[in-house]
Amino acid sequence: MKNFVYNGQPSRVVFGAGSLQYLGREIEALGANKALVLSTPEQRASAEMIADLLGSRAAGVFDRAVMHVPIETAREAREIARKLGADCAVAIGGGSTTGLGKAIALDSGLPILAIPTTYAGSEMTPIYGITEAGIKKTGKDARVLPRTVIYDPELSLSLPVGMSITSGINAIAHAAEGLYAVDGNPIMDLMAKEGMAALGRALPAIKKVANDMTARSDALYGAWLCGTVLGNVGMALHHKLCHTLGGSFNLPHAETHTIVLPHALAYNAAAAPEAMLAIAGALNAKSAAQAVFGLAKDNGAPVALRDIGMKESDLDKACDIAMQNQYPNPRPLERAAIRQLLQDAFEGARPG
Ligand code: NAD
Structure with a gap:
């Protein structure tokens, strides 16, 4: 066997059909009280469903995630998170939405709870990308790795x-x-x-x-x-x-x-x-x-x-x-x- 270095990355995974029911428990485990829910415009209804589930723990919904995380969108979402006093972000969607969550975490250190609905895998990586003036810059930062990931296959049924x-x-x-x-x-x-x-x-x-x-x-x-x-x-x-x-x-x-x-x-x-x-x-x-x-x-x-x-x-x-x-x-x-x-x-x- 060749020599190797292995880095364990600290993230908690809750997996299984129906596991969205544990959202409240998982937000509590993060020590958070006010979650900003993120989605693309297409998945606004899912974001609202999450906000309803969170009840008084929802700070609001930001539904303008788009592919490749434009810096303007990241700034807007960071500002809204600050104004609402959010102490965590819940990203429901694919790599674009998780990417927006990462851009917020990079700036503020807010913990991210990701609920992936595609198979892109961004929720398991400390890699972020932000696009400024047409150029996408990527980097690695441990702060952007979502702390908790809820994988609920029921939420992927709607993926065409x-x-x-x-x-x-x-x-x-x-x-x-x-x-x-x-x-x-x-x-x-x-x-x-x-x-x-x-x-x-x-x-x-x-x-x-x-x-x-x-x-x-x-x-x-x-x-x-x-x-x-x-x-x-x-x-x-x-x-x-x-x-x-x-x-x-x-x-x-x-x-x-x-x-x-x-x-x-x-x-x-x-x-x-x-x-x-x-x-x-x-x-x-x-x-x-x-x-x-x-x-x-x-x-x-x-x-x-x-x-x-x-x-x-x-x-x-x-x-x-x-x-x-x-x-x-x-x-x-x-x-x-x-x-x-x-x-x-x-x-x-x-x-x-
Ligand atoms: P996406 O997040 O852009 O989603 C594509 C479309 O599908 C969106 O409109 C979204 O709302 C919709 N969608 C997602 N899940 C759905 C569902 N269950 N039902 C109905 N509609 C659904 O696409 P993606 O391929 O997941 O992510 C691509 C982006 O993620 C790229 O920008 C890529 O660079 C990034 N990415 C980053 C990493 C990383 O480690 N940083 C890893 C993988 C991908």
């Missing part, structure tokens, strides 16, 4: 099937890259394999029956494990490419992950054979790249960047950005091969 598939593959991407991370460790490897296997089972079942509670529970369990991997070890080529494509070309987050992952795995396959075996094994297939491609295609997710708004004329620029700032990756970054990877992802080619 298409988004469930892409969000689930977004989670698989964290686990896949965790398996070849330079700072990987055996605990994260276990979580990555278990998380991918749970999602690999769950996504086709959700595609068949959207409100299959066993599948919804498996998917959220997988999302928890994969998010934990994201929060503990460094990501590589795949996440860098998706960050570039999302940030510079405004492509949707989960779909971009879904399309790029098979190609990033094919690129790294020969340089990380053990990780590839583990990914293929977890997904019950012979090849890691083909397993992920099949999971997307067979369940109706997009497989080509051209179908989600990427322009072919921007592929050279995307490649240039991806080649800037070298970072650890199993296979060195080779310009011609990365450009080909982007072309394949653009066209939706089946990985070799």
Whole structure:
């Protein structure tokens, strides 16, 4: 076994169908009395339901979370939290809402209780992102890690099937890259394999029956494990490419992950054979790249960047950005091969 460093991250997880009923108990355990409830405009009704559940412990609802946390929104939410005298924030939603909670915590140290309704995994990481003047800056700070996470699969039933598939593959991407991370460790490897296997089972079942509670529970369990991997070890080529494509070309987050992952795995396959075996094994297939491609295609997710708004004329620029700032990756970054990877992802080619 190789040497490793393992950092336990302090967060409390309450998991299971119906576990939203413990919200009051969990707020009390945080020592909080006045929660500002956060959501996107689309999930306003869920935020109001949370505020009702909290009763006198609700300070108010802020429903303007959007993708990539614009600094203006973060400032507005921080100001409202201060004015209302909030002593914690409850974020109900996906990565965008959790991200807003993190931006508040970064500034104020307010504890965050997250109630995830997608599989993005942000609730398990100390990573934050804030966008200022069109540039998204990311950083790591222990203060932004939600203190408590309530995973209630009943709340994920409303996630449309298409988004469930892409969000689930977004989670698989964290686990896949965790398996070849330079700072990987055996605990994260276990979580990555278990998380991918749970999602690999769950996504086709959700595609068949959207409100299959066993599948919804498996998917959220997988999302928890994969998010934990994201929060503990460094990501590589795949996440860098998706960050570039999302940030510079405004492509949707989960779909971009879904399309790029098979190609990033094919690129790294020969340089990380053990990780590839583990990914293929977890997904019950012979090849890691083909397993992920099949999971997307067979369940109706997009497989080509051209179908989600990427322009072919921007592929050279995307490649240039991806080649800037070298970072650890199993296979060195080779310009011609990365450009080909982007072309394949653009066209939706089946990985070799
Ligand atoms: P999202 O949070 O933007 O949600 C997408 C849409 O789905 C929103 O309109 C949301 O309200 C809606 N939605 C969410 N759950 C729903 C449900 N159960 N039913 C109906 N509608 C629902 O999408 P996301 O993919 O979860 O998050 C993407 C963002 O999170 C990106 O900005 C990404 O960079 C960030 N992220 C950050 C980390 C991190 O560690 N910091 C990790 C993963 C993602």
